[in-house]
Amino acid sequence: MTSQGRSDRIATNTVFLVVRMLLWMGVMLYSSRLIFKALGPVDYGIYNIVGGIALTFVFLSSSLATATQRYLAYEIGQRNIEGLKRIYGVSLIIHIALALAVIVIGECLGLYLMYHKLNIPEERFDAALWVFHSTILSLSVMLLGSIYDSVLIARENMRVYAYAGILDALLKLVLVMLLSVAPYDKLIFYAVGSLVLVIVVKCVPAIICFRSYPECRGAIRWDRERFTQMYRFIGWNGVEAGTYAVWNYGLDYLLNIFFGTIVNAARGIAAQINSAVGNFSVQFFTALRSQLVQSYTTGDIDYYKRLIYGSSRYSYFLTWALSLPLMLRMDYVLELWLGSEVPSEAADYARWILAFCLINVLGIPLWNGVQATGNVCRCVLIGTTISLMVLPIVYFGFELGLASVFALQAATLVRLVYVWGNFYALRREVLLSAREYLRRVWVPILGITSVSALMMYYVDQIFGQTFLALCAVSAISFLLIGLLVWFLGLNEYERTFILKRIRKLIGR
16 A cells, blocks of 8 residues: 555544544533532542542553554554464453453452542442442453454454444443432442443444454464463553553542542543543544554554654644643633532643643654554663652652642653653664654644744633633634644645645545
8 A cells, every 4th residue: 555545544544533532522521520410529539539440450451452453453464364363362362361350350459449548438438339349340341342442443444443432422421311310329320330331332343343354253263472472562561551550540549648539539520631632632543553563564664754753743733722722711611511519629630631641642652653663671661660750759749748739740740751761762663863853743843832822821811701702712722723733833745635635525
């Protein structure tokens, strides 16, 4: 396939994923308001801190999915059907084994934390146990089902992947609406309902993959050599993803110990914004991940570098366009979204979580580039060392009496160091140029960020705190950033490609 053809495929797949993400984001933001109102600050905080114990193990799902996608994409690039069947067989065995391990280890570790460490109101402890057990089972089902998501992504069948995500969003909306008329404890109802939802949603891609792709049918095939390769790759990816989970939940734990469940509720609100804004831009990487692996394995390093540089800029610009109006109007947005019972710390948390998203999104293409090479050891060692620095920094900050928002401030600064650690690791693998990376990525994003932030700060002062003012500020911000990106953030090839796609769509 030509470079133009690969770019067209990425663009088409991105459209499906963006539509999926827009619907999911809208449902998530709307449902979060209903959940917060139905549960209240205390139960919402309990759901965040207790469910977070189980979700700490979600790194296993991401590690398995990444490894499965990587090796399936490699075999697809080699046009090796027999290799595809063996990779699928080995992956399925690993998924089943780790799903069982999550139940055993998660139950033991989680119950210890709940009974001996966490600050949970006594009268809500039984409900918290329901949340914990339901989340552990949900995660196990997600682990088993993630192999079929990996098959769809490796096959670049983003249409079905998007439909499954849309089904997930619609069913979640139904669950949240039922929450207001739940016949018993709302926290328990929501936790168990979420488990049922996960089971239903994960069955859809499994059935489609079984019917559509030959590697998903027939007897499970064991291959010791491929198992060894995948096990090492999964192990290092697991360390990386596990480190993220540990420090992320570690922040929740420190906030709970020092400040209590109300602050965990504020952190939970910020986490919802992180999911909405961060995952929106991450969908772009899902569309190009398979192409990144195939371009590296076939030796097309120029296209491989172009994907890394381009995706870094595009994802940042997209995240910045979503973040800037929210940063300017966060207090009003939270009141509009969740009502008057929003924890006082939530606005500052939300602004800093958006700053974290902006930094983090620059590290994702570098990490995907490292994964495409298969040599992740050096990057994991560097990234793990840097990421875990945040926990002692935050702990000593809290001991010195710093405000709770310091947790996200420290996490954002440490993440910036992490991004450059990823660049250093990838530079050793494919000889990336620091000067070229600065010129093609950092110079345009810093210029556009500075100019648009300064201009929008003064524009924002003109408007009052109304819904129409929010719409006006958002529209002006989108238009301004769009113009700056078109003239300063894109090169001639990229502008030409976009114009061709627009003409093609209009021609239809």
